[in-house]
Amino acid sequence: MAKIDTVLSKLNYINGEWIGNERERMDIINPFNGETIGSVPKMGPHETDMAIEAAYSAFSSWSQLPAQERSRYLKKVADIMIENKEELARIMTLEMGKPIRESRGEVEYAASFLEWNAEEAKRVYGRTVPGRDASQRITILKQPVGVVAAITPWNFPAAMITRKMGPALAAGCTFIVKPAEQTPLTAIKLMEYCEQVGIPNGVVNLVTGNPAEIGNTFMKNPKVRKITFTGSSAVGKHLIRQSADQIKKISLELGGHAPLLVFEDADIEKAVRGAISSKFRNAGQTCICANRIYVHEKIYAQFVNAFVHAVGQLKVGNGFDEDVQVGPIINKYGYDKINRHVQDALNKGAKVAVGGKGNIVNEHACFYQPTVLMNVTPDMLIMNEETFGPVAPIQKFKQDEEAIQYANDTPYGLTAYFYTESVTRGTKVMEALEYGIVGWNDALPSTAQAPFGGIKESGIAREGGSEGIEPYLETKYVSMEV
Numbered sequence: 001m002a003k004i005d006t007v008l009s010k011l012n013y014i015n016g017e018w019i020g021n022e023r024e025r026m027d028i029i030n031p032f033n034g035e036t037i038g039s040v041p042k043m044g045p046h047e048t049d050m051a052i053e054a055a056y057s058a059f060s061s062w063s064q065l066p067a068q069e070r071s072r073y074l075k076k077v078a079d080i081m082i083e084n085k086e087e088l089a090r091i092m093t094l095e096m097g098k099p100i101r102e103s104r105g106e107v108e109y110a111a112s113f114l115e116w117n118a119e120e121a122k123r124v125y126g127r128t129v130p131g132r133d134a135s136q137r138i139t140i141l142k143q144p145v146g147v148v149a150a151i152t153p154w155n156f157p158a159a160m161i162t163r164k165m166g167p168a169l170a171a172g173c174t175f176i177v178k179p180a181e182q183t184p185l186t187a188i189k190l191m192e193y194c195e196q197v198g199i200p201n202g203v204v205n206l207v208t209g210n211p212a213e214i215g216n217t218f219m220k221n222p223k224v225r226k227i228t229f230t231g232s233s234a235v236g237k238h239l240i241r242q243s244a245d246q247i248k249k250i251s252l253e254l255g256g257h258a259p260l261l262v263f264e265d266a267d268i269e270k271a272v273r274g275a276i277s278s279k280f281r282n283a284g285q286t287c288i289c290a291n292r293i294y295v296h297e298k299i300y301a302q303f304v305n306a307f308v309h310a311v312g313q314l315k316v317g318n319g320f321d322e323d324v325q326v327g328p329i330i331n332k333y334g335y336d337k338i339n340r341h342v343q344d345a346l347n348k349g350a351k352v353a354v355g356g357k358g359n360i361v362n363e364h365a366c367f368y369q370p371t372v373l374m375n376v377t378p379d380m381l382i383m384n385e386e387t388f389g390p391v392a393p394i395q396k397f398k399q400d401e402e403a404i405q406y407a408n409d410t411p412y413g414l415t416a417y418f419y420t421e422s423v424t425r426g427t428k429v430m431e432a433l434e435y436g437i438v439g440w441n442d443a444l445p446s447t448a449q450a451p452f453g454g455i456k457e458s459g460i461a462r463e464g465g466s467e468g469i470e471p472y473l474e475t476k477y478v479s480m481e482v
C-alpha cells in the first residue's frame with residue numbers, strides 16, 4: 001500500500017497561509033480498503049468569508065498584472081505538476097481509488113488546462129467598432145469578472161480544479177476552491193504547487209468543510225461574482241436557485257447519460273475498444289461514460305460477443321496495481337445506486353451476460369464487477385438515469401432514426417458517441433444528436449483544446465478551447481464622442 005507522509009494531516013490555504021489545525025476535522029477514506037488516510041479541517045462560514053476577503057483584496061493587483069506574467073505563473077504550475085506527476089497521481093489513487101495509470105493520465109490532462117490557458121491569457125482581445133456617426137468611437141473591453149468560487153467533484157480531483165483555475169487566473173480573476181469532501185488532498189497539493197511557484201497571496205485559496213455551509217457563504221457574499229461548479233444536476237439546480245438573489249454569474253458542468261450508438265457499417269473492433277474505454281474507465285464514474293449502448297440488429301451478435309469477451313478480461317482491484325483497470329466504487333452510496341439500477345433491470349427482464357454482482361468489503365470499500373446487461377428495455381432505470389458505475393446495458397435497434405430518437409430521449413445533453421465508417425450517415429447523426437459533445441468513432445473526446453460542456457440539464461457554459469475563458473470575462477462597452 002502506498003505510504004504518503006505528506007498527506008496525513010492537512011490544512012486549508014487562505015491568503016497564502018496554511019490554517020485550520022485547531023478545527024474539528026473530516027476524515028479522508030481510501031475506498032480500496034476503507035482505511036482512514038488523513039483528515040482536513042471542517043471549516044465554516046467564518047473561514048470561507050476569510051478566503052473571499054483574501055481573494056477580493058488580491059484581485060486588484062492580480063487583474064492588473066500583465067497577461068504575460070499571469071501566463072508565466074500558470075505555465076510554472078503546469079510544469080511542476082508534470083515534474084511531480086507520480087506524487088500527485090498516487091495521492092489521487094489513494095483518496096479515490098482510480099487505477100494509477102489513469103491517475104497519471106489525469107495529471108497530464110489537468111496540467112494541460114493550465115498550459116492552454118497560459119496561452120489564452122495573452123489573447124483576451126477587446127474590439128473597436130465603427131460608431132453610429134462621425135463623432136462616435138466605440139471600444140469594447142473584456143475584463144475579469146472578479147472573485148470566482150469553484151465547487152468541484154471527486155471523480156477527477158485535479159482536472160476539475162485546473163479546468164476552472166486555469167481560465168479564471170488567466171482572465172485576471174482570483175480564485176477559491178471547495179474540493180469534494182472525498183478528495184481534498186489532491187486539491188491541497190495543487191495549492192502547494194501554486195505557493196511554490198510564488199503565486200501572490202490571496203490569488204488562490206482553498207477551504208474544506210460542510211458543502212452546504214461553504215456554498216451558502218459563497219452565495220451570500222456579494223464579493224463573490226462567479227460560481228463555477230462541476231457535479232450532480234441536483235446540486236447544480238440548487239445552486240442556480242441560490243445564485244438568483246445576487247444574479248451571480250454561474251457555470252455548471254453537470255451529470256450526463258451518454259448513449260453510444262453502433263451502426264451497421266461500424267468498425268466493430270474499434271467500437272468495442274471505444275465502448276470499453278468509455279464505459280469502464282474510472283470504474284464507470286465519469287460524467288461522459290457511455291451509460292447505454294444501442295447496436296444495430298445486423299451486427300448485434302458480433303458486437304456483443306466481442307464486447308462481453310473484452311469486459312470479462314477487465315481486472316478489478318487495487319488501483320495501485322499497475323495492471324488493474326477497474327478500481328473501487330467511491331462509496332457505499334455510489335455502490336447502492338449501481339446495484340439498484342442492475343436489480344431494477346433484472347426485475348424487468350434484463351439478462352446478465354457477464355458480471356452482475358458487487359462486493360462490499362466493508363462500509364467504506366465496495367467494488368462492482370464489470371457488467372454487461374442484455375434484453376434491456378427503455379423503461380428500465382439504467383436507460384434513463386446516470387448509473388456512475390461499471391455496468392453496460394445493450395439494446396438493439398433497426399433504423400437510424402430509431403437510434404437517434406433513443407439517444408435524444410433524455411433530459412441530459414452532455415456527451416453522445418457513435419460508430420460508423422460512413423461520412424454521409426455520420427454527418428447526419430452528428431447533426432441530429434442533441435448533445436454538447438459528440439464522439440464520432442472517438443470514445444475519449446475531452447481535451448484542453450476543445451469546449452467541453454453540456455446542453456439541456458447537463459449544464460451551462462463551456463470549459464476548454466477558446467470558449468473556456470469567456471465565462472470569466474465581463475464585456476464592457478465604452479462610447480466616446482470626439
Ligand code: NAD
Pocket residue numbers: 151152153154155156160178179180181211212213214215216230231232233235236238252253254255256286287288386414453454458459
Ligand atoms: P455532487 O453534486 O454530490 O458534489 C459535487 C460538489 O458539490 C462537491 O464538492 C460537494 O461537496 C458539493 N456540494 C454538495 N452539496 C452542496 C450544496 N448544497 N452546496 C454547495 N456545494 C455542494 O457530485 P459528485 O458526486 O461529487 O460528482 C458526481 C457528479 O458530477 C455526477 O453527476 C457527474 O456526472 C458530475 N460530473 C460532471 C462533470 C462535467 O464536466 N459535466 C464532470 C465530472 C462530474
